[in-house]
Amino acid sequence: MNRNSNKLLWVEQLSKCYQNRQAVKDISFSLDEGDIFAFLGPNGAGKTTTLRLLLDIIKADSGIISWNINGKNTRLPSSQEIGYLPEERGLYPELPIIRTLVYIATIRGMDADAARKAAMEWLEKVGLADRAGEKLQALSKGNQQKIQFIASILHKPAFVILDEPFSGLDPINQEQFIEYIKEINRQGTTILLSAHQMPLVERLAKKVFLMNRGEQIFHGELAEIFKTYGHQHILNISFSTEVPEEKLRILTDMQSLVFENSYETKITLKPGANLGQTLSELGKFENITNIKSHQPGLHDIFLQLVKEHQP
Numbered sequence: 001m002n003r004n005s006n007k008l009l010w011v012e013q014l015s016k017c018y019q020n021r022q023a024v025k026d027i028s029f030s031l032d033e034g035d036i037f038a039f040l041g042p043n044g045a046g047k048t049t050t051l052r053l054l055l056d057i058i059k060a061d062s063g064i065i066s067w068n069i070n071g072k073n074t075r076l077p078s079s080q081e082i083g084y085l086p087e088e089r090g091l092y093p094e095l096p097i098i099r100t101l102v103y104i105a106t107i108r109g110m111d112a113d114a115a116r117k118a119a120m121e122w123l124e125k126v127g128l129a130d131r132a133g134e135k136l137q138a139l140s141k142g143n144q145q146k147i148q149f150i151a152s153i154l155h156k157p158a159f160v161i162l163d164e165p166f167s168g169l170d171p172i173n174q175e176q177f178i179e180y181i182k183e184i185n186r187q188g189t190t191i192l193l194s195a196h197q198m199p200l201v202e203r204l205a206k207k208v209f210l211m212n213r214g215e216q217i218f219h220g221e222l223a224e225i226f227k228t229y230g231h232q233h234i235l236n237i238s239f240s241t242e243v244p245e246e247k248l249r250i251l252t253d254m255q256s257l258v259f260e261n262s263y264e265t266k267i268t269l270k271p272g273a274n275l276g277q278t279l280s281e282l283g284k285f286e287n288i289t290n291i292k293s294h295q296p297g298l299h300d301i302f303l304q305l306v307k308e309h310q311p
């Protein structure tokens with residue numbers, strides 16, 4: 001891997017086995033300063049394990065993790081330099097919100113007055129300034145998550161790890177979180193996040209790392225993944241009566257077919273397929289009630305790649 005000066009983190013051939021389960025197998029990736037980098041993978045893929053390895057919460061069996069924060073090579077960044085939103089949320093439920101935020105920021109090197117000011121600005125931004133004196137446990141789950149997010153970034157770390165930042169949030173709060181993440185990135189924080197919500201990741205990340213069963217499936221620019229896998233047409237077809245799968249096999253350019261239910265099917269065409277010819281072949285089916293054609297989003301590409309990498 002080319003270790004040029006913009007690289008903030010390099011990971012080479014990282015592996016971790018729990019008892020007899022290989023949670024992470026030989027993965028390599030790197031982040032540049034300023035990146036928004038997303039870890040994607042189904043449940044159990046090894047995302048959280050990888051994030052914990054990076055933070056030295058658990059030890060790798062093998063591999064290299066190397067950081068270069070603010071021009072300084074280090075094996076592990078200090079708590080001032082890094083922020084972490086863990087998958088299992090948990091601050092101090094009994095303490096007033098503002099006290100918790102100020103306390104956490106000061107142990108990460110911030111002056112108490114500056115921490116209080118920055119905390120109030122963030123609380124204002126997320127619409128919780130009037131609740132600053134309340135106990136954390138008095139807030140809803142989504143609002144508690146906002147506080148935990150603020151706690152992870154208040155000290156303006158150079159690098160932040162957000163494990164599942166969107167989980168448990170309603171669509172409005174998810175949108176707001178996208179804006180918060182973009183904002184801290186604009187202010188200079190490099191971001192590594194793990195998530196399941198592909199449409200959100202598509203709007204946020206510049207680079208993605210796809211993993212499944214501990215293994216690397218794709219690592220690179222989001223634009224590259226669309227260039228490589230995003231050209232195929234996907235047809236969602238509805239029928240008024242049941243159609244046996246064999247009948248649809250007459251479609252010359254069909255690559256794969258998934259029945260969503262007895263009356264609806266999703267057909268992925270081969271790269272470079274002739275859409276007109278496929279539609280004309282579909283003309284033989286008199287029971288079609290609707291056809292929608294679209295090109296794959298990250299969600300579709302992800303499902304396809306995971307399927308291709310099944311053992």
Ligand SMILES: Nc1ncnc2c1ncn2[C@@H]1O[C@H](COP(=O)(O)OP(=O)(O)OP(=O)(O)O)[C@@H](O)[C@H]1O
Pocket residue numbers: 018019021022023041042043044045046047048049050
């Ligand atoms: N402490 C542990 N002891 C034993 N096995 C573990 C432990 N933590 C994780 N695993 C296993 O390692 C694999 C990877 O888990 P991990 O939590 O890293 O996945 P993930 O991609 O973060 O999943 P999710 O999206 O569900 O959070 C899983 O098979 C999991 O059961």
